[in-house]
Amino acid sequence: MTEKACRECHKLTIGATCPRCKNASLSDDFSGLVVILDPGESEIAKVMKIDEKGRYALRVR
Numbered sequence: 784m785t786e787k788a789c790r791e792c793h794k795l796t797i798g799a800t801c802p803r804c805k806n807a808s809l810s811d812d813f814s815g816l817v818v819i820l821d822p823g824e825s826e827i828a829k830v831m832k833i834d835e836k837g838r839y840a841l842r843v844r
């Protein structure tokens with residue numbers, strides 16, 4: 784299974800829809816990978832407006 788990235792929130796998933804925002808608009812053309820373990824303590828999470836731990840793509844086309 785290849786991972787795809789949600790175009791809305793950039794979360795990575797192997798499913799057909801985003802588990803976070805239920806968006807079905809996924810892209811396999813993404814670059815960069817960010818792992819958020821503690822959203823409240825992560826500067827990257829704040830910049831990317833991520834409030835849930837998980838794996839995210841930096842850029843999604």
Ligand SMILES: [Zn+2]
Pocket residue numbers: 789790791792793794801802803804805806
């Ligand atoms: Zn999403």
